[in-house]
Amino acid sequence: MSVKRYSSMEYDNFEDLLFGHSKYPVKTGLNLEIGAGYTTAEINYAPRPDAAENKATLVNEYERITRDIMERMVQVGFPSIVLETEHVQQMTHNPEWGADIATAQKAIMEEYHDEYGIKCALRHTVGDVRGDRERIDLRGDAYSRILESFEQIASSGADMLSIESLGGKEVFDHSILRNDMRGVVFSVGILGALDVEYIWKDICSIAKKNKVVPAGDTACAQANTAMFVAGGLLDFKLSHSVASVVRAISASRSLAAYEAGAVGPGKDCGYENNIIKAITGYPISQEGKGSTCAHSDLMGNMAMQCCDLWSNESVEYRGDFGGTTVQCWGETLSYDCSMMNTALEAGVGKTLRDVLMVSDRYRDPQAFILSYDNAYRIGEVITAHPDDMYLRAKEAGMKACELIESGSEGFLELSKFEKATIKKARNDLKSLDENMESFICNCLDIYSSEVDTFDPSNYGL
């Protein structure tokens, strides 16, 4: 499959970005359409630790999860639902486990669809098992196993294919702990993008062959790692401004999946998806206040602003006072969707969007740069450099710095520390090489010696 670089924005204006609406809705599963004028909950779950003992126990666990969710959805009257199964390692390592689980889940979903007409679809997210103990081997045997897993789930009932890819992580981990912006741009903007493009060409062919949806990736291993190390307001681990810069840069990485043929909805944990939607017009999944079961973040309401699917990231399957956890969280998410869908029907969607966005806009620099207007602005600098992976990553980072600095002249309060780090990040980015060739050449030298797990051949370099 060929690669199409984005050189302009699919949305003409940030005012047009809105939840439940995308330029290119995705039809999938059992009569579901994503981004076609309504939002749908995407419930995500993890089996209990001892359920993965063997294939039979695991299939059984997922059957119970699926039935519980479908049952609750019809009990409370929700019109649509998406289920996301994020593979536990065993499912990707043994591709037939993943396939059997997809088949079992889909059979139950079909039952409910036939009986009640509830619109639904199944996403399977394959585990990126390419990083083994001592080294990362992105293109070897483990990669073949991943493709085999995609192949099997795609032919066994999964409607949408995703992965949270690892490419660039070894250099990123090293760099983020040292405030090294060069390493961040190199690992996310170059290495990450090269890997995403490489794997998504293959995933898209598999999806095409099996007539399922190549949905999308996320920069979880990079931007979410930074977000987690940064933590809450009183965690003094990593500058939140620096985490914002990483997030902006990560959009240039996630975009590579769509350039290789993915069509959305992008993965829930990709907070950079606001930028992706503005660029590509494809629907996105997002998580925020409905994923507090999995982690805390500083933009719980805002994350809804442009979502098409609304997710809980992940919850361990077990009993709770209100039912099983998947029922409780699925219900919460679906009520949120109901609220968004009502606003759309009533013609006040944009007002609700703005309320959600403004309630978090100034909570943190990370929220500020992902507010839909600013996300759009970052998209613009990325598309201004369609043929230069390096420049688009670097410029996205610089744009985030500029937005935060100008925001701090308004309502975005920054600590002295954040002001200093954002200034330093901007200067560091500015002083990087002029062009991609010399940048890559320098980085290969530096990181081959600084990071022992870094092997350029993983990226065809």
Added chain:
Amino acid sequence: MIDINPKNILIRYNILVESDMTPEEVAEQLFPTDPYIRQIAKAVFEGDEDEVVAALQNTIDSGVDPLSLINDALMAGMEVVSTLYDYGLLYLPDVIISAQAMIEGIEYCKEQSKQVHESKGKIISYVVEGDIHDIGKKIVTVLLRANGYEVIDLGKDVPVEEVVAAVKREKPIMLSGTALMTTTMHAFKDVNSRLLASDINVPVVCGGGAVTQDFVSDYDLGVYCEEAADVPKIADSILQGLDIRKLRDTFHKH
């Protein structure tokens, strides 16, 4: 687009609690006074590897024993860094960068000395079987090394067998284990029982996202702690003779 002044809907508490003094100003008050030593400690604080080596060289040339500088100067500098980190005045990358400079400094002192330098103690660090989340472990490892410990880093996704074999071989003063998933953290219990079966009573200090104090309190050798920065403090306490029960009393906060 709607916009409002957010002062009634959110509070940026990080700004409220920010100190008026810069980290540099606070550090100035904490550095040792001897001019040679101060220069080394300051270079560690600034994370400047070249400056650390230059300052060490300078001091060694003036007749000071290289090995004594590890404790007296390098550690003194790192202590300032740790103190400021505990105050919330420095951030993790600052600590990592200083730690790296410190580690270079230790190597240099060792090269310059004819005697053998004894590390404070040997520690094994690893991420449990089935788990590849290793950033936390990397942080812990650097901090321990910067505090003068020799760390045998077994890496990530380390089988129980291998952890136990390494303990038997290396005889560490403690283990530092990381787990981020509820599905993988049970491997701590297996390590615990395998060690007990061989009559080895080494503290297994456990941390990382998924791990909780309740979980760790459940097996005999387990000591729980939340913060990577506390791991060197636990090691120091072990050297001071605290046993597992006392370690729990000191470090179990919930």
